[in-house]
Amino acid sequence: MNYVYAACSGLIFIFILLILRRERKSNADFLLIGINILIGCFMLADVFIQWKLTSETIIFQNGIPLLLFPTFVWYLLQFTQNNKEIHRSWYLLFFPALIFLVLSVIDHYVLCNYDNQQLIADHFNTPTIWYQIIFKGSQLLFIGILIWLLSALNKFDESLKASYSAIETVNLRWLKHFTWIYLSTIIITFILFLSQNLGLLPLEINQVFGIVYGTLVCSVFYLNYQGIQHYTLSQVYPSKENKSTGSDAVAVEKQNVNNNSNNTLLLNEEEKALETEIISLIEKENLYLEPTINLEDLAARIGKSRHQVSKIINAKEDRSFSDLINGYRVKHLQKMLEDPKNSRFTILYLGLESGFNSKASLNRIFKNT
Incomplete structure (x- = not known):
């Protein structure tokens, strides 16, 4: 498995170099670099877990997915919007990661003392109800947001035709494909972990994480391949119209879409x-x-x-x-x-x-x- 991780890490490094070499880099490009770094950290966390179970490695592994999702949403927003500014309401997507970090620090370093391998292994394999609420609740929230974003991307495609004469250079079909893949991954992850927690799945938690790793890594490679080839809306149409500060840049030009109907x-x-x-x-x-x-x-x-x-x-x-x-x-x-x-x-x-x-x-x- 370490050889697979090493190969994937090499590809991630290459993707980052290719992004950095782009002549017209946008905020979306730097967020794509952030996604690559988080995927690399996700794999590194699994290496640490296999090496030794500690409070630090568990917090590290469980916190990465909670950071990966809002980073992807910000990437999607920056890739589609002409207004560079992310509305402050989208910062709330980092709230589950913050709650998890606070709970983990209090649990591991204040309330409990996981001072032997058996206690830390039990905690890793059977998280308490509070961790379950954070993880399952976050996954349900993420599923709802991704479904909404898919709808918003469809509206965005319609708005392009209403506002721009050349739309091939900002074709976002690939981004919708990745969003569908990411949505499917979270749904599968939710079902797998719930089944494992309830004892309905004959798999250990490490095996479940392995399935999640494989799906996410492959899908992010697809995201890299497409994201490097395509330019953002603001790059194709330099921002003369970046005057609005609307809360949702993905659903830009709703009025134009309504007019078309x-x-x-x-x-x-x-x-x-x-x-x-x-x-x-x-x-x-x-x-x-x-x-x-x-x-x-x-x-x-x-x-x-x-x-x-x-x-x-x-x-x-x-x-x-x-x-x-x-x-x-x-x-x-x-x-x-x-x-x-x-x-x-x-x-x-x-x-x-x-x-x-x-x-x-x-x-x-x-x-x-």
Whole structure:
């Protein structure tokens, strides 16, 4: 087992070096480094436990998962949000780890004296009711938060289309996959430890920890592989719009999502004039040729609020900001393809010249046209 841990530790070290070598590092990158360090500590704790059971090694091993979860949630928030600031309510996720640490210090060093191996082994294999409440309660809390985050990620995907013209570079399908894996891991861990505590599972607690280690380590390697390849929303769209201090950055642009759910909206005369102004500006300045043009940029150039411009654009049935801009890009590309002078250029080159930011974006738009 130590050879496996050594190999995993080597991979973690490589992942950290790759993250540090990124040119445009964000807060999410440093949180990913933190996740790697915690996974390394998780494996190290198992080595310590196998070497010798002590109060320190038990506290070390049991405390890591309570720190790993809030670190991942912060990573998810930082990866998706354009506002760099984490709302203070998310600090409460570290509360279970703090409660566990306080209880453990009082239990091990004030109230009880686990001064021989039998007492410490009994404590390790059959934790008291207070530890059970902290661990099981935290797991149930984490399960609920992950389910909510999956829902929020789906809304976030919808909001990208409503606010940005190019969304391939911030495709977060992989992050949803990891969240599902993490959710499944916590559910399995909850069931395994509960069954072991009740004597329903013919496994020792070390074997249960081994299952948890294996699942977590493999899933975090997947998180590293994907996280290193993808940039955060704030990296793709440098933060001109980091003005809000909303409590939930994952559910950003809820209003835009709600607008998308409406059918054709009736506009008054003032709104119709604003629609004409928006279309005129897009066509006159060829805004669709800017690969990273977004709703905030357009609203700033019009001199109107983001909400006003979003409402006008969504007034047409099933039309989002992305649909509007990409529609112009498609027409521009079609004109370029019809021009004999461009016959020497590839479709991808002409697509990039038309405002598409990648081959994936070009293929997706034309497939849906």
